[in-house]
Structure formats: structure tokens, C-alpha cells
Amino acid sequence: MYPLGNLKEVILTVDCEKYKRVFDENNGIIKLSDFTKAGYHNTVIDRLIREGKVIKIRPGFYEWQYEDVISEAIIINKLYPDAIICMDSALYLYDYTERTPRAWHLAVNKNSSKSRFKIDYPKLKIYYIVEKYFKIGISEIEFEGQMLRIYNREKTICDIIRYEKKMDKEVFNKAIRSYATDSDKNVARLVEYAKLMNVEKKTKMIIGMWM
Template sequence: MKSEINDSSVQLQQSIQKLNELVANLTASFQPITTIAKDIVKPFEGIAHKVPVESIVSSGSRIAEQIQKETQALQTADMYKNITGTLGTLIRTMDLHQYGLYSREIVELIENGKLERVKQGLYRLPIQAERDSEEKLISQLYPDGVLTLMSALYYYGYIDRLPMAWDIAVSRNTSKSRFNIDYPYVQPHYMEDAHLQYGVSTAVYSDCVLSIFDRDRLICECIKHESKMERETFNKAIISYINDSQKNITNLLDYAKRRNIHKKVRTRMEVWL
């Protein structure tokens, strides 16, 4: 019996020695791990003759698990620090992979509030989200889109009620999955590529520039989609356009021909003007 106790004591002392060696090796790079490991090892010192071998093995396993978790947490934090200084507002999954951040680390960052999921495969940093406007996010998500209808009417001051969604004209070949996002809410308007090439201007915001249909093209689109608009909003948009000194009826009629609504627009203009 005494022999078994001595053997257990020797095994414990050897385990403690190995753990201390591990702690010493990790000290330079992972100081938090050193503290944890020492705190765990300390209670066992001096009581080797009282501790069963099974407890020694179990404790050693717990120590290894905690060291592994702490190591992973520090590595994730270090990789996160790298991406905050090098990547832009929107971050793709492949970008995170390049920095060694995969599914487990990504989920951990999201749960800790250090990363926000915009949509499948696309993320952004919360600190960047606080700085950037909604318009800038739109410009990054849909650089090929053009503001139209309610969004464009609001920008030009033709209506004073902030739209609930972003009306964006895009190519009919655009994947619908691009609009599967929770925020901001986007209403896509699909059309032939050729119709995205004329009557396009720029909308200048505080931190970005977006493509937008000019005033004449915008009213042409409103008349084309009149049945989909609220009557009050449509009438207010037309009145605002008529009173706008920057309107160009010649351009409006030209756009109407391209959109196959020339007769309808001409008839309306004769009444309104």
C-alpha cells in the first residue's frame, strides 16, 4: 500500500513538473494562460500523497482543455485585430478565411458583438457600422444599382416622407439573392441593361456617391409605374417636377420614347403644362 502511495506521489510530482514546464514555455506569448495554469496547479503542490491517480489525470485534462480554450481565444483576438486595420466596411467570408478565421471563430466574434452578419457570406465591423451611413452601405452592396422612384423622389425633395425602403433599379440579370438582407431594406426594380445607361446622374451624400436617375428620367419612371404608386405621392411628385426650374421636357419626352410611353407622357404634359 505504501508503495502504491509513493508511486502516486511520484506520478503527481512528475505531472506538476511537466505542467510547470508547459507554463514556462507559454509565458512569453500567452501571459493569461500562465496565470490560469499556475492557479490550477497550485492546489496540488504538497498534497501528492492524498490525491488519487485518477484525480491527477482528470485535473491534467481540465488544465489542457482550459489552456487550449485560452490559446484559441487569444489567437482569435489577435486575428480580429489584424482584420480591423486592413479590411474595409464589408467583409466577405473568404477575406476572413485569409486571416485564419473560420466558422467557429466567426460565430464567436458574432456572439461577442465584434462582427455583424449583413447577409450570407458578408459581414461588417460594428465600429465601422457606427461610422458609416446607410447610404454608404447601399453604395457598397449595390454599386451597379441606380436610385429610382421613392428614393430618388425623396433625394430631389419632390416628396418629404422618408421612404421605408430603398428603390434601386438593377439589371434583370441580377441575382435575387443579393437582396436577401435584413438591413437596409431594398426594393429592386429589374430592367434591361440598356435602360440603365441613360438619364443617370449622381446623388451626393455625406460619405458616398450613388447613381440616381436624373429628374426627367425619374418622372418618366413614375409615369410608367403610376399604377404601383400611391395617388397622393404620384400627384405630389408631378407637381414638384413641374415647378422645378431644372426640369427638361425635351429630355423627358426622349426618355419616354425609349421606355415606350411617349404618347402617355406627352398627353399628360399637355394637361399639366
């Protein structure tokens, strides 16, 4: 038989492993509802936080503390499934810039609650977009094993043209040159989006300089 102290330690270890499995099944990040649906009381989360096994990343969302750091892409997917990667982050994923963004640039519906995005990690830069522009050019891309929502190349180029004055000039010029030489570009689609976003004249002028 186990000594009483060792028995208690074994029970805690077994309990810990069954709780950890819930996180494992959700890429290391869960909503509180994921935990309670698995049959466990929400007060267990508080205990796991006190024990240093779990951290709270924002209200209602929790992350297991593995030895290896959880991919930021997993966090973005879990916390913000409605968000769309845009601007500098999209440029980076399309290899239109060599600069790694200091934050994840995410587009969300203009009516989204701002409190949702108050997290310490990863860093976020949020763009609140009106409905008529928000739904244009949504695509997907695989990054770090995750399928992420992202604006396609043409929507991304229209966005940076629209926000040119707020961008680093070198990053902007490199992105335009990269798009102009990209075999996957679709100029007809670019012009279509530019019309929808009221940047047609500027887009034709800028793109025309490189093509």
C-alpha cells in the same frame, strides 16, 4: 511581466484591432475576399461573429459592430454597386417628395439573382428592369458621404409615369409638380426618354398640365 490572464487579453485586443482596421479601410463592411487578401484566415471571421464584433449581413459580406450605426448608403454601395436608385428613393433624394421611403427602391438588371437581395437590413424594394430601359439616364448623387448611382430626374419622372397606377396618388402628383418647377429640369431629355420608354403621349399630357 503581464499575468497570464492579462497577457491573453492584451493579445486578443491587439488582434482585434488589426482585424478591425480591415473593416475601417472599407467603411465598416467587407467581403470575405477583402479579409483574406489582407492576410487573415476566413475562420477568424467566425470567431469575431461569436464574440459579437462582427455580423454577417449576407453570404460573403460582413459588418463591424461599431458604437455608431453604419450608414445605409454605405451598405447599399458595398453590397449592390450595380444597382441604381429609382422611383420613391430617387424622388426623395431629388426633394420631389417629403415622404421618407420605407425601403430603398433599387433598379437592377432583369437577370440579377434574386437571392442577392434577401437581407434583413436595410429594407429593399427591387425592380428587375430589362436591359433597354435599365441603362437609360444613369447618374450619380452624393448622399451621407457616398456617391450613389441614381436615375436622373427625367428617367425618374418617366418611371413614375410608367408605374403611375402602382403609386400613391399624392406622391405622384407632388413629384410631377416638383419636376415642373425644378430649374434643373430638362424637358427635351424627358421627351427623348419618354419616346424610348413608350410613354411619350402620356408624359406630354401629364407634364403639359403643370407647365
